[in-house]
Amino acid sequence: MLAGTGSLNGIDPLLTAPGDCSGSTQMRMLKPGSPAADVALGSEAPFTDQRGVSRPLGNDYEIGAVEVTESDNVYKVYIPVTIK
Numbered sequence: 215m216l217a218g219t220g221s222l223n224g225i226d227p228l229l230t231a232p233g234d235c236s237g238s239t240q241m242r243m244l245k246p247g248s249p250a251a252d253v254a255l256g257s258e259a260p261f262t263d264q265r266g267v268s269r270p271l272g273n274d275y276e277i278g279a280v281e282v283t284e285s286d287n288v289y290k291v292y293i294p295v296t297i298k
């Protein structure tokens with residue numbers, strides 16, 4: 215357990231199931247509204263995420279290996295259609 219100021223222990227990070235997200239390995243993305251988005255300070259963070267996406271894209275870095283882009287952070291809705 216981390217005990218530093220701003221620690222998010224015990225809070226659901228709102229992660230997706232592991233999947234192919236255009237990286238070299240399967241990863242879990244942050245869902246919309248994740249408390250891990252735009253909260254990490256980047257003085258020691260790499261300039262790109264695991265997929266090669268530039269960091270940070272918002273005010274601060276995401277906690278974790280993946281910086282969420284606008285196209286990553288989209289709800290997908292499927293509506294059944296009947297054609298006559």
